[in-house]
Amino acid sequence: MQRIGHAVQRKVWSSAKYQGILPLMLINKMKIVLLTGMVLCGLVALYPKGTPAGSGPEYTSDDQLKFPEHYREWVYLTSGFDMSYNPAMNMDHHMFDNVFVNPEAYKTFVETGTWPDKTMLVLEARKAQSKGSINKAGNYQDGDVMGVEVHVKDEARFAGKWAFFGFDEAKTAKMVPTTASCYSCHAEHAAVDTTFVQFYPTLLPIAQAKGTLSPAYQKENGPKSPTTDDTAEKPKSQR
Numbered sequence: 327m328q329r330i331g332h333a334v335q336r337k338v339w340s341s342a343k344y345q346g347i348l349p350l351m352l353i354n355k356m357k358i359v360l361l362t363g364m365v366l367c368g369l370v371a372l373y374p375k376g377t378p379a380g381s382g383p384e385y386t387s388d389d390q391l392k393f394p395e396h397y398r399e400w401v402y403l404t405s406g407f408d409m410s411y412n413p414a415m416n417m418d419h420h421m422f423d424n425v426f427v428n429p430e431a432y433k434t435f436v437e438t439g440t441w442p443d444k445t446m447l448v449l450e451a452r453k454a455q456s457k458g459s460i461n462k463a464g465n466y467q468d469g470d471v472m473g474v475e476v477h478v479k480d481e482a483r484f485a486g487k488w489a490f491f492g493f494d495e496a497k498t499a500k501m502v503p504t505t506a507s508c509y510s511c512h513a514e515h516a517a518v519d520t521t522f523v524q525f526y527p528t529l530l531p532i533a534q535a536k537g538t539l540s541p542a543y544q545k546e547n548g549p550k551s552p553t554t555d556d557t558a559e560k561p562k563s564q565r
């Protein structure tokens with residue numbers, strides 16, 4: 327061991343002697359600066375404007391919401407399959423919807439059980455497919471997005487704190503008017519702060535633990551008290 331160490335040391339010294347120690351140190355410093363610069367440039371190139379790191383809402387000068395380009399890099403909440411508010415509805419095809427939320431808002435929800443200002447939730451609709459590749463049964467999601475709807479919390483901007491936007495092909499969207507049924511259904515049936523947390527399996531237990539479920543949801547879905555639940559204590563024959 328001793329000998330190897332010594333040999334290495336000698337080699338360094340001999341090259342240092344040859345070039346002079348100061349230029350060698352300068353070259354090393356320059357190398358570090360250059361390398362750091364290259365890494366930083368690489369990071370900037372990888373994450374251009376509008377990255378998931380800064381994923382709050384952005385608007386045009388005429389109050390339209392800009393399409394959240396990077397929503398697919400956000401936190402995934404759920405996929406609904408053929409969900410419908412209308413029991414009589416009969417679609418000629420199956421549908422998936424996928425819900426995503428910006429990472430900053432997700433982090434706050436995990437800590438507090440509710441959404442901070444500048445939350446953005448995205449609902450992406452995709453047609454279901456059954457025939458393709460090796461698939462013999464069941465459904466998978468089509469490559470084409472059929473529509474994207476966004477639910478934004480921006481307390482200073484919207485009188486009701488939240489607003490809905492619907493995107494088709496365009497990269498900007500006007501706010502859905504507050505008279506639309508989106509607002510009333512979400513306000514009357516959604517579990518937390520007008521969002522459908524009852525269908526987001528990783529978030530519902532957090533809201534339950536933090537006590538942030540909306541009064542409307544609790545009334546609609548709360549546990550039945552023993553006196554109103556008439557099957558509870560009766561013998562089987564009377565049920």
Ligand code: HEC
Pocket residue numbers: 404405406409411423424425447448449475476477490491492502506507508509511512520521522523525526
């Ligand atoms: C009758 C009730 C109802 C109406 C009307 C309704 N929604 Fe929803 N919305 C839901 C349900 C239920 C979910 C949960 C979907 C899931 O679990 O995949 C949801 C989820 C969403 C989400 C995901 C974020 C969140 O708030 O939970 C967005 C965005 C959304 N809806 C937009 C809209 C827009 C835009 C309209 C109006 C054009 C609308 N909704 C109308 C019931 C409704």
